[in-house]
Amino acid sequence: MEKYTSPAKSAGRLEQILKAGHFAVTSELSPPDSADPAEVYEAANILREVSDGINATDGSGAHCHMSSVGICSLLTRADYAPILQISCRDKNRIAIQGDILGAAAMGVMNILCLTGDDVTAGDQPQAKRVFDLDCIQLLRTARIMRDKGVFLSGRELTTPPKVFLGAAANPFIPPKDWRPLRLAKKIEAGADFIQTQYCYDVPMLVEYMKRVRDMGLHEKVFMLIGVGPLRSHRAAEFMRNNVPGVHIPDSIVDRLKKTPKGKKRAEGNKICTEIIQQVREIEGVDGVHLMAYRQEEAVAQIVADAGLLPRPYTVPEMNPMESDYFAMPAIEASMGKYDTMFKAQA
């Protein structure tokens, strides 16, 4: 199949794992509301042994957090394989192309191109929405940079970014007949892998994947199905009413409702584990993408329960904060140094 035999587009671990035919696991890192790199490493450390790639979200839900380029730069320093998410909401084509080069220079080898939630979904709805490019134009732009070695303007790059390009798909919302066609368009634009929205409705995914196979798209792109644990029926109801594009069938909500208090969290994890096992059986599915906001421990548990361990590659355990490369004590010491320096001059 084309997707396994095409020449390597990046030197990245995720591409190699997928092309070797492993069932891949990627997961999302909840970005901190902080300027402290330690918080990124703490969250990543929990995912260290359980995921092949870590997604750094770009203002998901239109809420501001640490930037995705910043998180990715920190992660590459500790040997993680981050997936840089770029949303079209906040940046125009000039900023986006600069970010692609900057991230690639920092060792980022995977980029997920997204439209992005609208500003009204977040806590700063007064912001200006950009949407200079749409996600398909963004994918194509990244591909032009990688394959043609030029900016969108045609100006040449001395070293093109060698990146594995991803896109999102949502099989669970209208217009459903159009969704596989949109996937085809994304592949044509440049998508090498797909990460879908949360899947809680397996029959709906089965139907979608059937259309995808009929069109032969599963031979061209790696499909990673989005999954995630639900903490309670209230969380489920909140998600389906407030998070754009999330579809949760009543059967799942009812199941959580019937579960006695105190066991709901475990039941939510169990549902997620079951969904992983079911989607794994579908032809054309190449992996799962775990999303659990501020629940990294649950992700580690679910990956273990679903029998997806050990992963083909484990990031070595280390604490990058201890290296004097960018440790906070060193920064503080240098601040003191300048104090005395400037005083001496005065």
Place this chain on the structure above:
Amino acid sequence: MRWLQNHPKTLESMYGSTKWLIKKMGPMFEKIGNEKVDRWFRKPEEWSKQAMFDCQMCGQCVLHSTGMTCPMTCPKNLRNGPCGGVRQNGHCEVKPDMKCIWVEAFERSTQMGTWGADMMMIQPPVNRQLEGSSAWVNMVTGADQDVPTGWIGLNTITVLPKGIDYPTAK
């Protein structure tokens, strides 16, 4: 005039004849001066297209490729299909009372014989410099076909739709 949008077939033939007429008038535009004609055309074009399509005057009309539904009326200005936030009832993520324009575009495109399958074309990034100018004049001068240099050679790729029966296959 919005009711007309639910007759994509009629609109499609209207578009076809307008295009033919405008192209015929091209040499005349050239004689008068395209800039002058652009000034004359702006307001009438804005009024008529706004009444019919809620036109946003992007100056590079792709209506016929998007099911005779203006993609610029999408709050996210998406020109290549719906985002992942469409509600279960087919309404917009941003404006809950509005039907997703891409849900409508898709339905309408399946009734269109000539340009229906153009929905699968990858639309290039919008040239923001053309905003506010006459798309008709830009069609004659070819300004609406101008794509960024890096994009050249990649802008015409059409993915053939499978599984959707367009009235006539392209």
